[in-house]
Amino acid sequence: MRIVNWRPSNLRAATGHGNAAVVDPRSIFLTLAMLSLLTGGVLGLMHRSLLPDVQRAAVLWRQGTLMVAMSGAMFAFQDLLPRWLGVIVANGLLLFGLTTYLHALRSFFALPSPRLAYLLAAVVIALLGWFVLVVDLYAVRVGLSSVLIGGLLLVSALTVHQNRRSDLETSARIMAGILFFSALVMAARMLSAPFLNGPNVLVPNVMNILAGLVGAIFPVVGTTAFLMMCSDRARLRLLKASVTDELTDLPNRRALAEFAATQRRQLGAGRSVALLLFDLDRFKLINDTYGHEAGDRALIHVAGILKRLAPNDALAGRFGGEEFLCVLPVTSIDTAMALAEAIRAELARSPMQLGQERMTITASFGVSLMESNADALDRALAKADRAMYRAKASGRNRVELFDQVGQASANLK
Numbered sequence: 001m002r003i004v005n006w007r008p009s010n011l012r013a014a015t016g017h018g019n020a021a022v023v024d025p026r027s028i029f030l031t032l033a034m035l036s037l038l039t040g041g042v043l044g045l046m047h048r049s050l051l052p053d054v055q056r057a058a059v060l061w062r063q064g065t066l067m068v069a070m071s072g073a074m075f076a077f078q079d080l081l082p083r084w085l086g087v088i089v090a091n092g093l094l095l096f097g098l099t100t101y102l103h104a105l106r107s108f109f110a111l112p113s114p115r116l117a118y119l120l121a122a123v124v125i126a127l128l129g130w131f132v133l134v135v136d137l138y139a140v141r142v143g144l145s146s147v148l149i150g151g152l153l154l155v156s157a158l159t160v161h162q163n164r165r166s167d168l169e170t171s172a173r174i175m176a177g178i179l180f181f182s183a184l185v186m187a188a189r190m191l192s193a194p195f196l197n198g199p200n201v202l203v204p205n206v207m208n209i210l211a212g213l214v215g216a217i218f219p220v221v222g223t224t225a226f227l228m229m230c231s232d233r234a235r236l237r238l239l240k241a242s243v244t245d246e247l248t249d250l251p252n253r254r255a256l257a258e259f260a261a262t263q264r265r266q267l268g269a270g271r272s273v274a275l276l277l278f279d280l281d282r283f284k285l286i287n288d289t290y291g292h293e294a295g296d297r298a299l300i301h302v303a304g305i306l307k308r309l310a311p312n313d314a315l316a317g318r319f320g321g322e323e324f325l326c327v328l329p330v331t332s333i334d335t336a337m338a339l340a341e342a343i344r345a346e347l348a349r350s351p352m353q354l355g356q357e358r359m360t361i362t363a364s365f366g367v368s369l370m371e372s373n374a375d376a377l378d379r380a381l382a383k384a385d386r387a388m389y390r391a392k393a394s395g396r397n398r399v400e401l402f403d404q405v406g407q408a409s410a411n412l413k
């Protein structure tokens with residue numbers, strides 16, 4: 001049995017080159033293999049704490065990492081392995097590993113699997129086989145594999161860049177950055193292919209060392225960035241859930257209260273924030289007659305109208321039960337009343353389909369203003385509430401404004 005020792009002096013003998021490097025490619029490829037296995041293992045340990053919708057992507061990422069690790073181990077001993085194993089299988093594992101990384105990222109963003117990339121990888125592996133077994137051309141092999149590796153890395157970088165939302169900014173930016181940088185290194189390797197001498201990747205030239213280093217760093221930084229993307233998604237989903245009403249997907253009471261408080265703090269003298277509070281009319285009757293599910297659909301119907309009519313600078317949400325609130329920043333009474341009237345009228349003329357029946361849902365509105373002086377949100381809400389109950393008492397399906405005297409001073413129907 002041959003004992004492998006990868007000190008630079010032995011490496012010189014193995015590769016037939018005299019220019020020993022301080023960092024030799026064999027050590028780098030072995031490091032790549034070990035780091036890939038380690039980071040893949042860490043990802044495996046974290047699996048159960050990931051969100052269900054990223055678990056498939058995480059499994060794919062681990063599979064990619066395992067393939068890259070195996071290819072690293074084979075490259076490390078390329079000079080000792082038969083050429084079909086050390087070149088064709090090793091490159092095949094690397095190319096399929098990187099394609100699986102792309103697959104993982106696409107799965108993360110709920111995109112279909114990259115079938116074309118898998119096909120391309122298979123074609124390139126077949127070509128590599130040709131240039132090993134039939135025509136032995138080292139430079140062509142390096143060029144071919146570098147083109148596909150660089151292409152896969154670039155497409156992966158673009159996938160992350162194009163699909164990242166503002167909520168995934170930091171982790172996705174790190175991921176896109178490392179992918180793009182690795183693609184650049186591969187582009188340099190492809191361009192230098194005609195000047196590279198074989199017989200294998202263990203020759204300690206700058207390009208082999210650089211490509212090996214990037215290969216060793218990528219599993220660590222890439223897997224860390226992938227884990228960060230997973231944790232960002234979980235964090236932001238929790239954040240969204242804490243301020244969103246699950247049924248209607250509108251902002252919930254907490255979001256509305258925070259928005260109103262922020263708007264009030266920013267008010268200048270003589271400016272005001274309007275609160276439009278409305279409650280659906282005889283909603284209990286809908287639940288009792290058609291069932292709770294029909295009631296839920298009615299709430300979603302109302303939410304749709306509210307989303308459509310609320311101005312961009314306002315925040316409209318579900319305040320609780322069958323009550324909705326629209327916070328209208330820096331506005332006049334006239335604007336607030338006009339908006340409330342527009343929502344009321346749109347609800348009244350937009351019946352919803354319930355089985356064979358069409359049902360009209362109306363609402364009663366109370367409008368109040370929060371002034372810049374320390375008029376607490378609770379007080380303004382209580383005023384809107386009183387105006388709203390005045391609208392209910394006056395026959396429903398109407399808008400009432402709360403004035404300073406505490407009466408519903410104006411009403412619209």
Ligand SMILES: Nc1nc2c(ncn2[C@@H]2O[C@H](COP(=O)(O)OP(=O)(O)OP(=O)(O)O)[C@@H](O)[C@H]2O)c(=O)[nH]1
Pocket residue numbers: 247279280281282283284285287291292293294295296299320321322392396
């Ligand atoms: N389906 C459904 N019903 C809800 C939900 N939240 C609150 N409700 C129902 O809304 C109804 C509110 O009824 P009430 O407060 O008596 O008022 P109303 O029938 O709308 O009558 P007025 O307000 O006087 O016009 C109750 O039956 C609640 O069960 C919900 O999320 N889904």
